[in-house]
Amino acid sequence: MGTGSEGESYVKMRESDDRDARIYMSLKKIRKKFLVMSGKGGVGKTSVSVNLALALANRGLRVGLIDVDIHGPDVPRMLGLKDKIKDNIEQRMIPLHYNENLQVVSIESMIADGNSAVIWRGPIKNTTIKRFLGDVEWGELDYLIIDSPPGTGDEPLTIAQNIRDAQAIVVTTPQEVALADVRKSINFCRQMNMDIFGIVENMSGLDCPHCGKRIDLFGKGGGEKTAQNSNCRFLGKIPFDAKLVVCGDHGISFQEKYADTAVSKAFQDIADKMIKY
Ligand SMILES: Nc1ncnc2c1ncn2[C@@H]1O[C@H](COP(=O)(O)OP(=O)(O)O)[C@@H](O)[C@H]1O
Numbered sequence: 001m002g003t004g005s006e007g008e009s010y011v012k013m014r015e016s017d018d019r020d021a022r023i024y025m026s027l028k029k030i031r032k033k034f035l036v037m038s039g040k041g042g043v044g045k046t047s048v049s050v051n052l053a054l055a056l057a058n059r060g061l062r063v064g065l066i067d068v069d070i071h072g073p074d075v076p077r078m079l080g081l082k083d084k085i086k087d088n089i090e091q092r093m094i095p096l097h098y099n100e101n102l103q104v105v106s107i108e109s110m111i112a113d114g115n116s117a118v119i120w121r122g123p124i125k126n127t128t129i130k131r132f133l134g135d136v137e138w139g140e141l142d143y144l145i146i147d148s149p150p151g152t153g154d155e156p157l158t159i160a161q162n163i164r165d166a167q168a169i170v171v172t173t174p175q176e177v178a179l180a181d182v183r184k185s186i187n188f189c190r191q192m193n194m195d196i197f198g199i200v201e202n203m204s205g206l207d208c209p210h211c212g213k214r215i216d217l218f219g220k221g222g223g224e225k226t227a228q229n230s231n232c233r234f235l236g237k238i239p240f241d242a243k244l245v246v247c248g249d250h251g252i253s254f255q256e257k258y259a260d261t262a263v264s265k266a267f268q269d270i271a272d273k274m275i276k277y
């Protein structure tokens with residue numbers, strides 16, 4: 001049935017009496033934890049997670065990136081990571097190393113065939129997320145960034161319940177329909193007592209490649225307005241840039257290749273806020 005048995009054997013259901021203790025010990029070695037979330041898919045959660053992780057790592061900080069989006073685990077693809085995650089002799093997971101400062105674990109990197117449709121049942125999903133929180137051999141980390149699937153389902157719930165000091169970064173696009181979903185994310189955080197670090201407005205305008213004029217593809221300023229109305233910090237606007245799509249598809253670091261663009265600056269600006277606040 002699907003890849004259930006494969007997932008199961010890898011996950012190695014260990015008796016979980018001491019699991020909470022392992023999660024506690026592991027999280028204690030991480031200074032700041034961020035959960036990147038959104039109401040809708042396709043708004044750029046994974047792009048934001050990956051690029052903020054890169055921006056922080058480029059500043060010399062030790063960053064861990066966890067991908068718990070089982071239905072769209074795009075993090076390894078965006079970073080060009082093809083290896084599988086292995087356990088060491090103590091059954092601790094060895095994360096993938098993007099560079100000296102950035103380490104990654106992803107559901108994608110645990111299944112044998114990257115193309116197989118992953119049918120993960122709730123309990124396996126939950127166990128795997130908990131392993132990501134308690135059983136990864138990161139060493140010490142300054143920042144942990146968690147990319148989650150859209151909405152307020154099992155994955156953000158498990159994170160919110162297990163990382164009591166996690167802060168949410170809510171990603172949205174500027175138009176009204178997207179903003180209704182942002183409010184749901186905000187309500188979820190408030191119900192879970194999870195701090196909201198702030199709201200990011202992605203795909204916010206496009207500089208015409210021909211004349212340089214700003215085009216507001218999806219309207220303008222909706223994320224900023226929602227942040228004001230709901231008393232959240234507004235983290236910034238990231239413009240639309242077609243080069244980001246190409247980089248994402250080919251596992252190229254946008255910020256290395258296009259360091260001088262408005263998009264790179266926007267990500268660096270948000271990373272600075274993550275350092276400062
Ligand atoms: N600011 C942006 N400019 C251009 N393309 C973007 C931008 N943000 C995201 N994308 C593209 O949109 C698609 C969806 O983004 P992704 O980060 O996978 O969203 P999500 O994780 O929310 O589903 C990807 O192809 C990505 O490259």
Ligand SMILES: [Mg+2]
Pocket residue numbers: 045046047069072074148
């Ligand atoms: Mg995604």
Ligand SMILES: [Zn+2]
Pocket residue numbers: 208209210211212213
């Ligand atoms: Zn033009």
